[in-house]
Amino acid sequence: xxxxxxxxxxxxxxxxxxxxxxxxxxxxxxxxxxxxxxxxxxxxxxxxxxxxxxxxxxxxxxxxxxxxxxxxxxxxxxxxxxxxxxxxxxxxxxxxxxxxxxxxxxxxxxxxxxxxxxxxxxxxxxxxxxxxxxxxxxxxxxxxxxxxxxxxxxxxxxxxxxxxxxxxxxxxxxxxxxxxxxxxxxxxxxxxxxxxxxxxxxxxxx
Amino acid sequence: xxxxxxxxxxxxxxxxxxxxxxxxxxxxxxxxxxxxxxxxxxxxxxxxxxxxxxxxxxxxxxxxxxxxxxxxxxxxxxxxxxxxxxxxxxxxxxxxxxxxxxxxxxxxxxx
Numbered sequence: 261x262x263x264x265x266x267x268x269x270x271x272x273x274x275x276x277x278x279x280x281x282x283x284x285x286x287x288x289x290x291x292x293x294x295x296x297x298x299x300x301x302x303x304x305x306x307x308x309x310x311x312x313x314x315x316x317x318x319x320x321x322x323x324x325x326x327x328x329x330x331x332x333x334x335x336x337x338x339x340x341x342x343x344x345x346x347x348x349x350x351x352x353x354x355x356x357x358x359x360x361x362x363x364x365x366x367x368x369x370x371x372x373x374x375x376x377x378x379x380x381x382x383x384x385x386x387x388x389x390x391x392x393x394x395x396x397x398x399x400x401x402x403x404x405x406x407x408x409x410x411x412x413x414x415x416x417x418x419x420x421x422x423x424x425x426x427x428x429x430x431x432x433x434x435x436x437x438x439x440x441x442x443x444x445x446x447x448x449x450x451x452x453x454x455x456x457x458x459x460x461x462x463x464x465x466x
Numbered sequence: 467x468x469x470x471x472x473x474x475x476x477x478x479x480x481x482x483x484x485x486x487x488x489x490x491x492x493x494x495x496x497x498x499x500x501x502x503x504x505x506x507x508x509x510x511x512x513x514x515x516x517x518x519x520x521x522x523x524x525x526x527x528x529x530x531x532x533x534x535x536x537x538x539x540x541x542x543x544x545x546x547x548x549x550x551x552x553x554x555x556x557x558x559x560x561x562x563x564x565x566x567x568x569x570x571x572x573x574x575x576x577x
Contacts, residue, residue, distance in 0.1 A: 303519075305493050305536060305574025312577065358572060361544045363551060367566060370547045372573040380576050383539075441543035441576055 279304035283350040286310055290318070309379040310353035316386040317345060341416065348395040352378045359402045362443050374398060377442055381413055384433045390421035391430065394454055400447070408447035411438065414454045427451040479520040479554060483533060486553050488546035491536030493574050495521045520554075528567030529558075539577035547573050 278286070281301055289301055290311065301307045321342055356374030363370050378396045385393035393415050400409035411434060417423055431449045438446050483492045521532040531554055537546040551571045558565050 303494050305491075305534065308491075308536065308575050355574065361547050361573075363548050365551070365555065367568045368548075368551050368555075369568055369570040370544075370551055370572070371570075372543055372547065372576075376543070376573055376576050380539075383577055443544050 278306045278310055278350060278353055281307045281310075283310060283314070283346055287314060290314055305373070306353045306355055306375055309375055310349050312379065313349045313353065313382055313386070314346075316383070317342075317349070317392070320386075320392055345392070345394055345416075352382070352395060357398075357403050359442060359444060360405050362405060372442055374402060377438070377444075380437050380441055381411065381434055384437045385413060385415060385430055388426065388430060388433070390418045391415045391426055402444065405443065406445050408445050410448045410450060411446065412450045412452065414452045416454055423453055427453065475522050476520045479522065479531065479533070479557060482553055482557055483520065483535060483550055486546070486550045488538050488541040489535050489550055490538050491575065492519045493534040493536060494519050495532045495534050525567075528564065530568045530570070531566045532570045534572050534574050536575035537573055543573050543576045547571050 279300075281304065286301065286307060289298060294302075301311070352375065354375050356378070358371035359374060359377060361370035361372060377398065381396040382393045385391060393413060395414045397412045397414075398409055399412065401407040402409050413430065413434060415427075415430065417426060430451050434449045435446060438444060438449075480492050483489050519533070523530045523532075533550065533554065535547070535550055537543050551569055554569050554571070555565060
């Protein structure tokens with residue numbers, strides 16, 4: 261089985277991962293409300309995948325930080341958590357391998373990037389209440405049509421979430437999204453919970 | 467297409483792809499650095515900067531077309547990609563030109 265070649269030897273924030281952009285520069289761009297428009301960012305699919313993930317993280321992060329600050333003013337654990345997710349956004353938005361899309365026409369060479377597929381999975385998970393996707397990995401020879409592929413999703417969950425139910429629902433949603441968008445022999449979707457109880461007050465209120 | 471120069475074809479194809487149902491973005495196919503150079507060249511030539519996003523290469527064994535697209539999340543990315551390919555192919559067939567030897571379309575972003 262071929263595992264996704266994570267570009268870990270280089271820094272996760274290596275600009276080469278994002279068509280010359282860094283997570284920091286993309287974050288600054290979000291701060292500015294994406295104005296003035298930077299064509300080099302808007303015309304990069306990898307940067308767009310990262311921007312979407314960053315925007316979703318920003319919606320959740322204040323809840324995590326506030327809850328942690330209430331419990332411990334130094335908030336050491338969640339500082340690491342946010343940095344870990346930022347690093348993964350940088351790594352995982354890169355295009356990666358080309359996953360073929362079948363088309364029975366001579367000369368047709370169609371594909372979807374591995375980065376786009378990881379972004380689909382991340383978006384599916386982040387859209388669910390109570391969890392956030394840390395990373396997604398495609399294991400298998402994704403470049404060969406019909407080869408079995410396993411998808412592993414690592415998530416963090418918020419306090420008060422029924423983890424068994426959330427992971428089952430995420431698995432189902434990922435399977436549905438992959439089936440809709442990608443020509444892939446999906447063998448399994450494995451969900452791993454890396455951190456739990458990331459937030460306090462808001463989750464308790466639910 | 468008789469009054470068109472070969473340089474107009476990438477622009478036509480970019481515009482064509484932008485009108486394909488489900489395609490929301492046409493990304494440059496070249497590395498960002500070469501894209502910047504291309505943009506400067508296009509600006510000098512007074513061409514619309516950013517329109518030449520689809521790459522068309524003429525070789526001894528025929529034409530090759532390369533495109534990179536972003537697609538809407540509410541439709542199958544695979545289906546939209548095939549639709550984009552078919553639109554590119556039809557462009558050449560309908561104009562009486564030889565159908566490209568290879569048409570490569572990749573999806574870089576969904577949503």
